[in-house]
Amino acid sequence: MLRLHDTATAQVCPLALRQPGAVSLYVCGPTVYDAPHLGHGRFALVFDVLRRYLIASGLEVTYVSNITDVDDKVIERAHTEGVEPAVLARRYEEVWWTAMDALGVLRPDHVPHATAYVARMVELIAELVARGVAYETPDGVYLSTEAVPGYGLLAHQPLDTLRAGARVETVEAKRSPLDFVLWKKAKPGEPTWPSPWGPGRPGWHTECVVMSLDLLGEGFDVHGGAIDLIFPHHENERAQAVALGRDFAHHWVHNGWVTVAGEKMSKSLGNFTSLDDLLARSDPRAYRLLVVRAHYRSPIEVTPETIRQAESGLARLDELARRFGLADLLATGGPVTSVTGAGEDDLDQAAVARFVERMDDDLDTPAALSGIFELAREANAAADAGHDQPAARAARTAAHLAAVLGLSLRGAQPTVEDPEVLDLMARRDVARAERRFADADALRAELVERGWVVEDAAEGTRVRRP
Template sequence: MLRLHDTAAGEVRPFEPREAGKVSMYVCGPTVYGPPHLGHGRFSLVFDVLRRYLEWSGIEVTYVSNITDIDDKIIERAESEGRDWREITQRCEDVWYRAMDAIGVKRPTFDPHATAYVDQMVELIARLVESGAAYETSDGVYFRPQRVADYGLLARQSIESLQSGARVEVHDEKETPIDFALWKKAKPGEPSWPSPWGDGRPGWHTECVVMSLDLLGEGFDLHGGGQDLCFPHHENERAQAVADGKVFARHWMHNGFVEVAGEKMSKSLGNFTNLLDLIERVDPRAYRVLCLQAHYRSPIDVNETTTAAAAALLARLDAVTRRTEGLGAGTDPASDVMDRFRARMDDDLNTGAAMAIVAETVTAINRALDIDDVASAEPLVAAFRSMLAAVGLEVHGAAPARSVDSAAAALCRQRDDARAAKEWARADSIRNELVALGYVVEDTPGGTKIRK
C-alpha cells in the first residue's frame, strides 16, 4: 500500500482514497504572467510522477491543475507593457504548456481558469460574509482566520504565533494582520467583475477552494503543491472550506524547494534561471531524472553539474535501450526486481532508491548480455521498461529524427516580422515559444535560425 507524507498530520501515513481504484488530486498551477521557473518544473514533475505511478498501478486518476489568469502581477505587467492583460495570459499559458510537453508532464484532466469561476467565488464570499467569517472594508472583503478552530494546521504553528509573526501594514483596515483578501475592489482601469461589494476581482486563495470542490467534490483525495504554497495559500484555502462547512482535501502533499547555488527558489524571491533556459541547454528529460534521484520533500540543486550527472544516467538508460531492442517483449518482468521497486515507491515515493534499482537492473542486463545469456536478460529488460513507464521516463532507442517542422518555421517568420517592427517583447515571447519546443534559437543576418 502507498504511504505518503501528509503535511496536515506531520507524518508519513497510508494514502487511502475515498473510493477504491480512483484518486482525485488537485495541484495548484501557474499564475500566467511570465515564463515558467525551475520550481514550476519541479512541482509539475513530482506530481506527474505520482500520477503516473498511480495510473501504472491500475488506478484511475482525475488530475486537476488550475491556471491563475487574473492577478496583481498580470495587471502590473499589462500596465507596464501597455498591452491587454488577456494577451499576456494567453501567450504565457501557451508557453507553459509547451514547456510542460517538453519535460514530458501529462496534461491535467481539467485545467480550470480563475476567470471562468468568478461567479462561484462571489457566491462563496457572500456565504462567508453572511456567516460572519468575512467582512467588508473600503478596499475589499477579508477573511477572519480566528473563526477556524485549527487554523495553522498546515503551517504547523499556532494562530497566536502566526499573528505575532505577521507584518502590520500602515493604513490597514484589517482587524488582525493575518486576515486575508477574498475580494479586491477594482481601481480605475483594472479588469473587474461585478459583486455585492462593487466591481473587483477575487483574491488568489479563493479560486482553488472553489475549483477543487467543484471539479472533485467534497473530501477529494489529495491537494498538492510546492512547499512555498503550504502557508498562507493552502492554509487559507482550507480555512475557507472549513468556514463554509465543507470537507476539504483528505491528504496534503508538498514538494521541496529548488535551490540555485544554494539559494531558495520561490516566487517571492524571483527567478534566477527559468525552465526555458534549462530546456534549451540540456536534454529536457534530464530534469525528470534529477527530480527522481532526490526525495520529493528534499531540496534539489539545479546547476550544470547536477543536470550533467542526470544526463549521464539518461545516456546509460538510452544505451541499454538500444542494446536490448527486440528483447523482453512478451516476457514477464522479473518479479523480485518489481517487488523491490514497488516497495521503494510505496515508501513515501522514495524515487531515489527506486532509481538505484533501475541502475542495478541496467548493470545486470549488460552483464547477462556480455555473456550472451539472453534468457536471463529478458525478464530484466521487461522490468527495466516497466519501471521507467511507472515514473514516466521516456528512453530513446535509435536517435529520433530531428527536423524543423512547419509550425516552428512559421514562428521564425513571425519573429522576424516582430523584430522588423521593433516589437521586442513579442519577438522575445516567440523566442521563448521556440525554446519551449526544444529549439536552439540564433539571430543571424538572414533572420531567425533554429536547430535542435
C-alpha cells in the same frame, strides 16, 4: 498501498481514498505572468510522477491543476507591457504548456481558469459573509481567521507567531493581521467582475477552494503544491472550506525547493533560472531524472554539473534500450497503466515488487531509480555472459519501470543522413576490413570532430551523439 507524507499531520500515512479504486488530486498550478522557472518544472514533474505511479497502480486518477490568470502580478505585468491582462495571461499560459509538453508532463484532466470561476467565487464569498465569518471593509471583503477553528493546522505554528510576522497592511480595517482578502474592490485600470460589494476581483486564495470542490467534490483525496504554498495559500484555502463546513482535502502533499548554489532560487535573489533555458540546453528528460533521483521533499541542487550527471545516467539507460532493441516497446510518453506489465513473464516481477515497495514508501524515487540502474547492470552482465533471455527480461523491466516514472528511454539508432558522415563511416569500414588501422583511426578522428561518438558494432561503424 501508497503511504504518503501528509503536511497536516506531518507524518507518513497510508493514502486513504474517498472512493476505493479512484484518486482525486488537485495541484496548484502557475500564475501565468511570466515564463516558468526551474521550480515550476520540479513541482510539475513531482506530481506528474505521483500521478503516473497512481495510474500504474491501477487506480483511476482525476487530476486537476488550475491556471491563475488574474492576479496582481498579471495586471502589473500587463500594464508594463501595455497589453490586456487576459492577453498576457494567454501568452504565458501557452509558454507554460509548451514547457510542460517538453518535460513530458501529462496534461491535467481538468484545467480550471480563475477568470472562469469568478461568479462562483462571489457566491462562496457571499456565503462566508452570510455566515458571519467574512466582513466587508472599504477596500474589500476579508475572512476572519479567528472565526476558523484550527487555523494554523498546516503552518504548524502558533497563531501569535504567525500574527507577529504578518505583513504590515495599509488596510487598517482588517480585524486581525492574519485575516486575508477574499474580494478586492476595483481600482482604476483593473479588470473587474460584478459583486454584491461592487465591481472588483477575487483574492488569490478563493479560486482553488471553489474549483477543487467543483471539479472533485467534497473530501477529495490529495491537494498538492510546492512547499511555499503551505502558508498562507493552502492554510487560507482550507480556512474557507472549514468556515463553510465543507469537507476539504484529506491529504496534503508538498514538494521541496529547487536550490541554486545552496540557496532558494528566486527572482529577488537574482539566481532565477528559466526552465526554457534548461530545456534548450539539455535533454528535457535529464531534468526529470534529476528530480526523480532526489526525494520529492528534499531540496534539489540544479547546476550545470548535476544536469550533466543526469544526462550521463540517461545515456547509460538509453544505451541499454539500444542494445536490447527496446525502441518499439518503450512508452510513447503516455502513462503506464500497469506497473506489473501486460504479460507477467515479460518482466522481472521480483524487481517490480521491489520498485513498488520503494515507491509505496512515500514515493522513494531515488531508491526506485537505483533499482532501475541495477537492472541495467544485470541485463548487460547477463547479455555479456550469453544469457539472452534473462538479460532481455531485465532490460525490459528497467525500461518499463523507467516509463512508469515517465522516463522514456531512446532505443532507436540515430539516423544519419549527412552524406559526408555516411561516407566517412563506409570508408572506415573498408579501412578496417583491410586492416589499415591508421587510416581507420584518422577517419574516426574526423567523425569525432563532427561531434559523433564512434563505436564498432557487429554491423560495422556505428555513430551516436555523446
